[in-house]
Amino acid sequence: MPNHPTSPPIVAIATATGRGGVGVVRASGSFAAIDALAQAICGRTLTPRHAHYGAFLDEHHQPIDHGLALYFNAPHSYTGEHVLELQGHGGPVVMQLLLRRCLSVGAAHGMRLAAAGEFTERAFLNDKIDLAQAEAIADLIEASTEAAAKSAVRSLSGEFSSRIHTLVDKVVHLRMLVEATLDFPEEEIDFLQKADAFGQLDRIQAELAGVLSTAKQGALLRDGVNVVLVGQPNVGKSSLLNALSGQDVAIVTPIAGTTRDTVTQSVQIDGVPLNIIDTAGLRDTDDVVEKIGIERTWAAVEKADVVLHLIDATQAEQERLGDTSLLKALDEKIPSGAPRLTLINKSDLLEQSAVNDDSRMYISAKTGEGLDPLRARLLFIVGFEKTASDVFIARERHLTALRHADEHIQTAYAHALTQDQKLDLFAEELRLAQEQLNQITGAFTSDDLLGVIFSSFCIGK
Ligand SMILES: Nc1nc2c(c(=O)[nH]1)N(C=O)[C@@H](CNc1ccc(C(=O)N[C@@H](CCC(=O)O)C(=O)O)cc1)CN2
Numbered sequence: 001m002p003n004h005p006t007s008p009p010i011v012a013i014a015t016a017t018g019r020g021g022v023g024v025v026r027a028s029g030s031f032a033a034i035d036a037l038a039q040a041i042c043g044r045t046l047t048p049r050h051a052h053y054g055a056f057l058d059e060h061h062q063p064i065d066h067g068l069a070l071y072f073n074a075p076h077s078y079t080g081e082h083v084l085e086l087q088g089h090g091g092p093v094v095m096q097l098l099l100r101r102c103l104s105v106g107a108a109h110g111m112r113l114a115a116a117g118e119f120t121e122r123a124f125l126n127d128k129i130d131l132a133q134a135e136a137i138a139d140l141i142e143a144s145t146e147a148a149a150k151s152a153v154r155s156l157s158g159e160f161s162s163r164i165h166t167l168v169d170k171v172v173h174l175r176m177l178v179e180a181t182l183d184f185p186e187e188e189i190d191f192l193q194k195a196d197a198f199g200q201l202d203r204i205q206a207e208l209a210g211v212l213s214t215a216k217q218g219a220l221l222r223d224g225v226n227v228v229l230v231g232q233p234n235v236g237k238s239s240l241l242n243a244l245s246g247q248d249v250a251i252v253t254p255i256a257g258t259t260r261d262t263v264t265q266s267v268q269i270d271g272v273p274l275n276i277i278d279t280a281g282l283r284d285t286d287d288v289v290e291k292i293g294i295e296r297t298w299a300a301v302e303k304a305d306v307v308l309h310l311i312d313a314t315q316a317e318q319e320r321l322g323d324t325s326l327l328k329a330l331d332e333k334i335p336s337g338a339p340r341l342t343l344i345n346k347s348d349l350l351e352q353s354a355v356n357d358d359s360r361m362y363i364s365a366k367t368g369e370g371l372d373p374l375r376a377r378l379l380f381i382v383g384f385e386k387t388a389s390d391v392f393i394a395r396e397r398h399l400t401a402l403r404h405a406d407e408h409i410q411t412a413y414a415h416a417l418t419q420d421q422k423l424d425l426f427a428e429e430l431r432l433a434q435e436q437l438n439q440i441t442g443a444f445t446s447d448d449l450l451g452v453i454f455s456s457f458c459i460g461k
């Protein structure tokens with residue numbers, strides 16, 4: 001049964017704005033509010049979970065549309081409340097008319113427009129789904145690659161949550177042992193050895209490490225990676241963007257200083273979404289427009305996850321790498337942790353074939369040579385494991401919680417290893433680890449966090 005009998009009924013257009021074959025207006029609330037809509041708009045009380053075809057009536061009993069009405073009785077619905085769906089024709093005006101009709105009929109019951117994510121928030125508050133699953137719904141809608149969508153469905157199905165529950169169970173088990181001992185201090189001696197506490201801690205840490213590494217893969221699929229192409233003018237940055245995206249997105253000319261603005265194109269490598277950002281070539285210039293372009297290059301570098309520094313294979317070694325002031329400036333702007341890889345472009349013009357190493361690769365944006373190794377290297381740099389299966393989607397906040405949980409387990413371990421084992425401190429660290437894990441599934445959350453999470457959903461979800 002709904003946790004929040006006082007929440008007012010809500011309504012929204014559930015489908016995307018614009019024209020579509022079908023559009024859905026969805027309302028959720030008490031039986032009284034939902035039945036009032038059914039009576040007024042469909043002219044009857046609806047049988048739960050049956051599709052009813054008929055006219056959707058306005059206040060003068062004139063049809064607004066003909067469509068399918070679906071009624072879900074609480075708690076057997078998406079939100080856990082009573083839900084009515086009016087599935088009409090997907091035109092923006094029809095949808096607005098239906099929405100307004102619902103609001104005016106529902107007004108007597110306090111019905112209002114749903115806030116972003118409010119249907120899903122109610123599903124969470126009514127225990128239909130946990131927080132990681134609710135986030136997975138938003139991530140599924142936002143997924144930009146097939147791999148991201150698949151991993152979001154895994155989280156939605158509860159795979160991530162069940163890994164967390166397993167971990168919480170293990171922590172709780174150990175906590176119970178310790179806390180029982182705290183109540184009987186005479187048994188404290190050797191307790192940890194007897195209870196195989198170290199073995200249990202080891203297993204918890206191993207499981208945490210496993211979940212964290214899978215979650216990292218999921219976060220990559222969700223968030224993608226910003227790859228910024230930088231270098232002097234004419235080295236082939238725009239050519240590389242075009243080659244990687246397979247489209248003619250940026251202008252390429254033999255004139256140095258062609259690109260003025262940053263040009264971004266989304267591509268994917270093995271399902272990992274990448275934003276490739278082409279920038280204005282870096283050089284001293286008096287040209288006002290080019291100057292602004294170069295400022296934008298630096299701004300892009302500051303947001304990079306990976307920086308690809310292109311140099312021209314045909315320039316003398318001295319000239320290519322002698323530009324130490326550029327390198328220095330680059331390294332100052334690159335965010336800490338964002339790797340820089342040197343790409344020696346135009347390798348097709350070299351007489352001898354050259355060999356890649358850890359920090360530099362030879363490519364030709366023109367012939368495409370070296371691009372497959374570059375793609376593989378990019379995935380390697382960002383830590384994506386091509387072979388990883390069963391990836392579930394995850395967010396930065398999940399990674400943070402997992403890392404914090406691991407720190408608490410480590411501290412607990414340290415307490416346990418001291419001479420006069422401080423069981424109370426040990427127990428407290430376990431409690432904190434559990435709290436971190438519970439934040440992932442929402443078993444422990446602040447209202448602030450919920451606000452942040454659900455407000456980023458689309459309206460009607
Ligand atoms: N028309 C329509 N399609 C939709 C949704 C919807 O709300 N309406 N969804 C929403 O965004 C998603 C599906 N999610 C849903 C989740 C739960 C229930 C539901 O009725 N659950 C009940 C009964 C379960 C059962 O019969 O096994 C329950 O949980 O008790 C419906 C849709 C995607 N497709």
Ligand SMILES: Nc1nc2c(ncn2[C@@H]2O[C@H](COP(=O)(O)OP(=O)(O)OP(=O)(O)O)[C@@H](O)[C@H]2O)c(=O)[nH]1
Pocket residue numbers: 232233234235236237238239240251252253254255256257258259260279280281282345346347348349363364365366367
């Ligand atoms: N032979 C050869 N020419 C290339 C290659 N990549 C780019 N070029 C040529 O180099 C010139 C400059 O290429 P762009 O891609 O416009 O260079 P850019 O780095 O974007 O230059 P700016 O926008 O001015 O900073 C063009 O004439 C390209 O056709 C390559 O791999 N091989």
Ligand SMILES: [Mg+2]
Pocket residue numbers: 237238239250251252258259278279281
């Ligand atoms: Mg360019």
